[in-house]
Amino acid sequence: MRPSPMAARAASGCSSAALAFFRLRPLARAARLAPAGRSAFGATAACRGRLVDSVLQELRSRRRVRVSARIGLQGTKELSDSKIEKRTIQKGLLLEFHKDSERSLLAVVERPDGKKNWVVTDQNGILSSIKPQQVTYVVPGTMDFDCSRIAEFLEKAQDxxxxxxxxxxxxxxxxxxxxxxxxxxxxxxxxxxESLESYCAHFLLSRDIVYFVKVESRGSSIYQPRPSAQVDELLRRKLAKEAADKELEEFVHLLKSAKALPLGSKPPKNSWLMEEKVKQKIESLQAYAVDACNDEQRRMAGNILKAMGFARTSSAALKLLINVGYFPVHVNLDLFRYDVQTTYTEKVLSVAEELLVDCPDSDKHVRKDLSNLRVYAIDVDEADEVCFYYCCPHIFRKKLNYINSLLTDKSVEYYFLVTQLDDALSATRLPDGRIKVWIHV
Incomplete structure (x- = not known):
């Protein structure tokens, strides 16, 4: 009978402590005990094969009943109340508590704090007042525990x-x-x-998301093994999450590297679009920056911004894309918001170039280049509206009260322009002393 994938994985991956559970020798020791004349590799392979068979035999053997009998192990529905002991909090006990949503710390109970709370000294030497609901585990056998020994206790637990x-x-x-x-x-x-082993068991079980599920019984916790199908699905999700986290870490490294480069040395935009995984992430940031993303892009962009230390906002995404050189400094977001094409094939570009050469500007002699003028506007830096007004002085008197005096001054020569700046003007002084004013509408 061939071993199942999970049995083989357990046999090859279990540590010495895990194999001790099955009363088996570690692989390394088995290899050292190989007969003379056999290679270490051959001995290890042979021992590994025997080890898998031993694990399978041990798992399916009725002799395991003696293990259950030795500890009085009972079924889920048969678990007696005598097995469940709810420990009360008192001075000198070592316990684990939730510091916040992401951290759990060990601490020693110092004294009561009011009717229900307790003052504790945590593993960092900080005094805190905690509620009973924050306590996740009271370590057994730790009466009058010295808080200075918490670091030593944690160091031993790591093994x-x-x-x-x-x-x-x-x-x-x-x-x-x-x-x-x-x-x-x-x-x-x-x-x-003992206290150390019990705490390690709690640590592994309470943080496990695959093999065991926590159930409550009269205020105390017991752990039940999950069904095989559920374990397989959770393992699949765990592996997928680990792969996604690794991809995110690599992408964040790319962003940080590009962000640190000087402006002229940023990677070109097309370099972010060559690899599919990188392309998906950079396009998620782009969609997030222009408020045109779907749920998956919003989730992905949010994770990227968080990993980069940015706020989860569209302006932060825009700033990041500019910092890495994907967007120019003065980017027109409307082009991306409305999906306006900005890149073309060489064939299209060559045809456009021919049109420019063959079709000269017939109005060039009647148009005046005013791009050298400085424009003054009473507006914010982000102003981007277009004002559709006819170039008539009486309309400007209604719209632009702040230049009424200019419009009634006969010494002013008016040039009315259409631009994206609303309520703006330019001015130059003529040789005869008059002021020439351009009104931008």
């Missing part, structure tokens, strides 16, 4: 926090649909219910 233990234990417990308390789990995987 036992092996996530592969969860998969091995899940395989053992799921076949019998057995639920366990934290201390029972610690006894199974570590062979001890």
């Amino acid at each position: 036992l926090l092996d996530p592969t233990i969860l998969e091995c234990a899940w395989m053992e417990l799921s076949e019998k649909d057995k639920s366990v308390t934290v201390e029972e789990f610690a006894d199974i995987v570590y062979g001890s219910k």
